[in-house]
Amino acid sequence: xxxxxxxxxxxxxxxxxxxxxxxxxxxxxxxxxxxxxxxxxxxxxxxxxxxxxxxxxxxxxxxxxxxxxxxxxxxxxxxxxxxxxxxxxxxxxxxxxxxxxxxxxxxxxxxxxxxxxxxxxxxx
Amino acid sequence: xxxxxxxxxxxxxxxxxxxxxxxxxxxxxxxxxxxxxxxxxxxxxxxxxxxxxxxxxxxxxxxxxxxxxxxxxxxxxxxxxxxxxxxxxxxxxxxxxxxxxxxxxxxxxxxxxxxxxxxxxxxxxxxxxxxxxxxxxxxxxxxxxxxxxxxxxxxxxxxxxxxxxxxxxxxxxxxxxxxxxxxxxxxxxxxxxxxxxxxxxxxxxxxxxxxxxxxxxxxxxx
Numbered sequence: 001x002x003x004x005x006x007x008x009x010x011x012x013x014x015x016x017x018x019x020x021x022x023x024x025x026x027x028x029x030x031x032x033x034x035x036x037x038x039x040x041x042x043x044x045x046x047x048x049x050x051x052x053x054x055x056x057x058x059x060x061x062x063x064x065x066x067x068x069x070x071x072x073x074x075x076x077x078x079x080x081x082x083x084x085x086x087x088x089x090x091x092x093x094x095x096x097x098x099x100x101x102x103x104x105x106x107x108x109x110x111x112x113x114x115x116x117x118x119x120x121x122x123x124x
Numbered sequence: 125x126x127x128x129x130x131x132x133x134x135x136x137x138x139x140x141x142x143x144x145x146x147x148x149x150x151x152x153x154x155x156x157x158x159x160x161x162x163x164x165x166x167x168x169x170x171x172x173x174x175x176x177x178x179x180x181x182x183x184x185x186x187x188x189x190x191x192x193x194x195x196x197x198x199x200x201x202x203x204x205x206x207x208x209x210x211x212x213x214x215x216x217x218x219x220x221x222x223x224x225x226x227x228x229x230x231x232x233x234x235x236x237x238x239x240x241x242x243x244x245x246x247x248x249x250x251x252x253x254x255x256x257x258x259x260x261x262x263x264x265x266x267x268x269x270x271x272x273x274x275x276x277x278x279x280x281x282x283x284x285x286x287x288x289x290x291x292x293x294x295x296x297x298x299x300x301x302x303x304x305x306x307x308x309x310x311x312x313x314x315x316x317x318x319x320x321x322x323x324x325x326x327x328x329x330x331x332x333x334x335x336x337x338x339x340x341x342x343x344x345x346x
């Protein structure tokens with residue numbers, strides 16, 4: 001099926017979705033006449049929350065097309081956006097960067113996962 | 125019994141933002157891995173990802189080259205760009221975290237994608253194949269221009285000439301602050317080490333004050 005047919009001619013998603021926006025299954029049901037891909041998206045999100053990029057990769061469809069289908073599912077409450085934003089810092093001048101607290105947590109998490117990670121003490 | 129009210133010095137308090145999600149949902153962080161064709165981006169993502177790296181496609185609109193543009197008509201072309209996606213969870217971190225890795229091609233016509241990927245990212249790894257050093261110039265200039273912390277990781281290919289990191293630093297005209305490391309992109313411990321180096325560098329950059337991007341620089345000159 002061509003992408004154009006999949007999205008029924010639409011070229012822009014109705015919701016503002018990022019490449020890393022994460023989606024969870026919601027309580028609603030998709031409307032009638034949805035593409036088979038919508039069921040696939042729901043099945044994937046019931047299993048594990050998924051990012052827009054991951055859904056597009058698994059469906060082998062372009063990101064924009066998947067965003068359009070995800071928008072339909074959001075409107076039907078069949079999907080919900082999982083709030084995972086690390087950058088909603090109250091500091092408006094924060095440049096959207098993760099806080100140093102989160103960076104420190106990431107460092108600890110990586111070291112715990114890979115205790116044998118090759119360290120680069122002289123880096124910098 | 126400890127008081128149920130969090131104390132002000134409890135480190136979790138500072139991390140709780142008003143839009144805090146459903147309890148226990150890991151916070152997502154992302155890192156961009158950029159490099160030229162064949163530099164080992166997919167390999168590096170796959171070394172630490174919990175899922176097989178996914179190749180994802182997106183459309184990009186680009187202005188076509190001047191040579192075939194018609195006077196008065198804004199000629200645009202849609203191209204497809206493929207980039208890699210991988211993820212890993214860090215449940216043992218002090219705050220539950222999920223890390224997204226995006227592997228992106230190094231050509232300057234993909235700059236729109238890089239902007240999307242860089243927004244809110246921890247930083248970037250520029251993966252370098254010393255046999256094709258020139259393909260690293262564009263990503264390096266881009267991350268410098270937008271002020272995103274980055275490290276340069278030399279993927280040591282079997283049989284390739286071994287350059288000293290300082291030679292690569294000189295060739296890429298890197299600031300002394302940008303770490304240059306050598307890695308084997310196939311080895312999870314190496315890739316995790318590169319990520320740790322990047323996180324350390326990002327912490328340093330953050331405490332040095334937010335880098336102000338040099339907004340006027342164009343990538344055409346890169």
